[in-house]
Amino acid sequence: MIKKIARKVINTFKKKPEQYLLHDKFWVQKVSTExxxxxxxxxxNIAKDKNVLHLGCNDWPIFNPSYNLHIKLSKQAKSIHGFDVDLEGIENLKKYVNQNYYSEFNQLAGNVYDVCLVPETIEHVDNVRTFLEGLSTINSEVFYITAPNCFAKKHIERNFYGNNEFIEVVHPDHNCWYSPFTLKNQIEKYSNLKVDKVFLLDGDTMVCCQASKK
Structure with a gap:
């Protein structure tokens, strides 16, 4: 039963483009992706030889130095600053990467970066609009903002209907799911950034918006 439902959901995303013409244009959103x-x-590669600001650097609550992204990026970047609201986690991360760390946007005033990386963070925040408005104050040449893709085949296959319940396999601290359109839409709606490119990472499990100041 579970596999049958999963196949039905996945097949809805295999429709030919002309089938979407059956819907009024108001409802059809097209996003070019790589x-x-x-x-x-x-x-x-993004971080290599660049001055980088990494938001959500702690990887709470599953920190492991062997695969922590901030530690990996520190080996490629010219310089790397971390940003996270988890102050205890920051103190721990300092043992591995001894550079600047911040927990409030106003602490970044005067800093200039080549790259601002915001990987798998936006789905955790309490107020997306406030978060994106804060992101708008950062002086960076380019921004990369990512989130899990709700329409990824892998994500669809592992969620299913039980007996009078919906079984969803998801990080318990996530507040929402994103799609290529909704992530792009919120970034451009609530910040001073424009999305220049949209990537699907690890196949299609993550959406990544490359953005710059308007």
């Missing part, structure tokens, strides 16, 4: 196989290598 696919990236390995998101870690993608992030490392």
């Amino acid at each position: 696919t990236i196989v390995d998101r870690i290598s993608f992030f490392e």
Whole structure:
């Protein structure tokens, strides 16, 4: 039964483009995307020899120094600053990367970055609008903002209907799911950024918006 439901949901995303013409144009949102196989290598290439600000650097609550992204990026970047509201986590991360850390946007005044990386963070925040308004104050040449893709085949297959319940496999601290359109839409609606490119990372499990100041 579970597999049958999963196949039905996945097949809805295999429709030919002309089938969407059955819907009024108001409802049809098209987003051009590029696919990236390995998101870690993608992030490392972005950071290489650059001055980087990394938001959500702690990887709470599953911190592991062997695969922590901030530690990996520190080996590629010219300089790297971390940003996280988890102050205890920051103190721990300092043992591995001894550079500047911040927990409030106003602490970043005067700092200039080549890259601002915001990976898998926006789905955790309490107020997306306030978060994106804060992101707008950062002086960076380019921004990369990512979130899990709600329409990824992997994510769809592992969620299903039980007996009078919906079984969802998701991080318990997530407040929402994003799609290529909704992530792009919120960034451009609530910040002073414009989205220049949209990537699907690790196949299609993550959406990544590359953005710059308007």
